[in-house]
Amino acid sequence: MRTYILVWLMLVALTGVAVSVAGMDWGRWSMASALVIAFFKSGLILNYFMHLKDEKGSSLFKWIIPGVLSILILFIGLTFLDVAFR
């Protein structure tokens, strides 16, 4: 209960940070900062709201998210190998 509310507060705070950073016009860093914050937020949701942190049933749960992320990154990376060097 307490952790849930704490996590929620952090999520709200991070949203605030993201919005204010976006207002400041950091040039190309604005993209990076916004994404880092988004990753951080989703990490909180995954670990606390979705209990990934304490999932013990199978070691599969540990690899699911890193796995799918690396696949997605490879998909994007390989696609960029085309579009960025065309």
Add this chain to the structure above:
Amino acid sequence: MPSFYEVGNRSRGILSWIFSTDHKRIGLLYLFSILTFFAIGVLLGFLMRLELIAPGPTIMRPQTYNAIFTLHGVFMIFLFVIPGIPSIFGNFFLPIQIGARDVAFPKINLLSWWIFMTGAFLAILSLFTGGGPVDTGWTFYVPYSLRTPVNVPLAVFAVFILGISSILTGINFVTTTHQLRAPGMTWFRLPLFVWAIYATAWVQVLVTPVVGITLLLTLTERLAGVGIFDPAKGGDPLLYQHLFWIYSHPAVYIMILPAMGVISEIIPVFARRTIFGYKAILFSSLAIASVGSFVWGHHMFVSGQSDLASILFSLLTFLVAVPSGVKVFNWVSTLYKGSIEVAPPLLFALTFIFLFSIGGLTGLFQGALATDVHLHDTYWVVGHFHYTIFGGTGFALFGALHYWFPKMFGRMYHKKIPYLAWAFLFVGFNTLYFPMLILGWKGMPRRYYDYLPQFHSLQLLSTIGSWILIAGLILLFANLVHSLFKGEKVGDNPWHGSTLEWQIPSPPPKENFEKIPHVERGPYEFR
């Protein structure tokens, strides 16, 4: 114990089948529905061959031909080879081979058959509605698929639905393999067929959604003109190709991995010895499934993608060829010092090795950058993929049918006829498809309704091959269908197999095992 044929569920007659959650009944549902679609696909292939028997118009008009090769591709790919082995034999045998009573989610299993049938129904409906049968090729490339007046929206939606069915099946198999293994059934005691289905299931779960979204976007593009793929609105048609092949290349491994799993089951049983290099075969499946997901760009070497991308994709393509080779070498070594009986299943397995090797090796020519520039979109490619899909997956399916037939139906087929059928199939197959490789090398493009006179003799030869092939096919299936009713009753283990499905009655009882077995040894230990 009564078999699963006798014990249904509360419903009766046909209802006890189409609403059954028994994995074996669902497997058989898939078997009969998929074979029906396959028959349609074969008929369409036959019609194409007739049209191509001579240059100039022969039996149909260009638009009809274009619709026919599209349907042929769509039916064969999405309704036959992709669901084929996993949905039929995976459903029937995966739970038994790991010592479980059913899959993890029996209801979802049934649901996925219904979704599959819905998708198939919509695909057929698309022929008669809207602007008529699709004429885009099974790849639905934009912008052509955005411009052609035919019923593309319904067709791509149908394929999207089929994708959902495939994802659900994949989820089911992954969970089943993780959760329902019998005590003592460690990961390294799993039969290689299970490993192959497991690896395939991951690919199904992870890449099918990508083609799903691609098709959905094509649909919205047609209906609402969103503009994401439409070059007239600034979209990039090559991105469609990337997204399409991100799925559809791994899809070829969805087709072949289960087939390879079947071969790994059949060879040790008929050589009466442990498989050579169990772990090597297992890890090569995983390697194919993982690395194979990142080679899609080899379909785009001349599309205008960057040279850098082409180079990397070519390299990766060559790397996935190695694990396929490892499998082939291990299979051949399994024959060494065995005690071999060339029963029909083994005959088909050996033929698989030969034909798949030709298919795979012709793939290498396409993986090489310089040669693919010439070979891309020619009959070489058509030859390549019929050798892999049909020579590979198709012959593995024949093998699987002959291998597991006694277990599934409790009867044995006539044992001599398959050899005769095989002879027709083998000769017909090579007469049909080998000329295609030569045609491709000589520069005959694919998806051609009409062709230049210099290609005539090889096209004619190829058409003759299709007749021989179909004769073999009819013989083969006639034998099986006949034996379904008239075949001799067999015991539980006619081949002396050592995996779990052979330790239970033929046909299996409803819950497979009276008592869940405790597994104490590897899958191919015959002594």
Add this chain to the structure above:
Amino acid sequence: MKNPQNDTGSKMGMWLFLLSEILLFGGLFILYSVYRFNNPQAFHLAAEALDRPLGTLNTLILLTSSLTMALSISFLKKGGPRRSLLFLSATLFLGLLFLFNKYLEWTWKVHHGIYPDAPRLLEREKGEVLFYGLYYSMTGLHGLHVLAGVLLLSVMFIFILRGNIHRNHFVPLENTGLYWHLVDIIWVFLFPLFYLIT
């Protein structure tokens, strides 16, 4: 023997489904990143025209709904179906609110003549057409997921009310929760991509 319906099993199934959902949106993320890379200027212009306060509000709504969802599950596990129902209704309400805001946002845009294939939109630069194409596809697909989530939540509501789901059988609610959180996570990415990065 392990029970086919055991909890780890059904959660694993759910997670696998979520993976496929991630890759469904993944395809769109690939498109987004490529088009943004190719048209930075046009994306910049177009993103400025989106309603940032409304987007932020919607983000907060979804985050809060995730909290109420998690609370609803934890109350059910502790045996309080009434509190669980309370928080579930809160989640439902927030979900509907989110959809309502989305509806408002879309209708405003449509009013300004900015919707797919609109003549006003097509006059603009190609990058902007793409931006709005992606905007409508991605938030639209996400909206559909919220809608599906709302339906699922309503079903769960009825199940709890009728006692089909209770402290000893809570996995369906938990899986619904997983789905709802995933939809939230996707929004956590959509929000900066469309409203913040300009």
Add this chain to the structure above:
Amino acid sequence: MIRGVTGLSNEVVDNVFLFIAAISVFMLVLITFLMIYFTFRYRRKRNPQPEDIRGNLWLEILWTVIPTLLVLSMFYYGWTGFRSLKKIPEGAFKVKVAARQWSWLFEYENGVKTEELMVPVGKPIHLLLTSQDVIHSFYIPAFRVKQDAVPGMVAPLWFKAGEVGTYDVLCAEYCGRQHSYMLARVKVLSEEEFNRWYEGKGKELQMERARGLPRGPQLLQEKGCLVCHSLDGAPRIGPTLKGLFGKSVIVLKDGKEQKVQANDAYLKKSLIEPNAEIVKGFPPIMPSQKGLISEEEINELVRYMKELK
């Protein structure tokens, strides 16, 4: 490997092909031979007692490493060949190629447009491929070169013809109904002959320009109209243009049948928005000429169509 010594794309590709073919045939024969040999040698009658061999690490390593080396060599030759197919020599002779349903149009630097590609022998030719509608692919089997023409992109392709002669050009990317009829030819001429042709055509063009607009028949040819429309009264993929002007045509507009008078406005609209009103009995597949045709050209075409009685 002998590679690309003469810079002829067909030799480059053929060399790589032979290299891979040699390895492949060897592998196939090896595997097939072993398979059949083992099957006979260890058949059950002769060898009733199998031996249990579970594997052999060295063999596994051997048949992982050797094929890896082999495929890497294939990759390498494929790549070097590709490099020479892609590296356009400086000063190559440039020709613009426009692909459209279902014909090719070649435009030379002096403004001459042809339907057959004329090139001098032995000189590198640099094609710039574009498409006006869907994806097509420019393919000369004899030279082993191929490149997709994608709308919205300009794709390069180069080749050098080793001998005088005529070679087929095919469309290798499926592009609809007449895909298999989207053919053209490359005419390779000797250098003198080519120059004579090139300059002669150039002068002709200048004279025409000086005289005024290009005439109707030529425009119909250049715009690719004649692939689908005949001038002799026979319907092809589209209705004939003969006697069209002034006729009343039954069209489908928003799915409803209507009778319209084929006047100036109708003809113009047929070019720019062909799918707004579809002639009954024909599919809505005519590509819009919007952005591809100038106002003057439209007027000229309409004027000419009026003449087609």
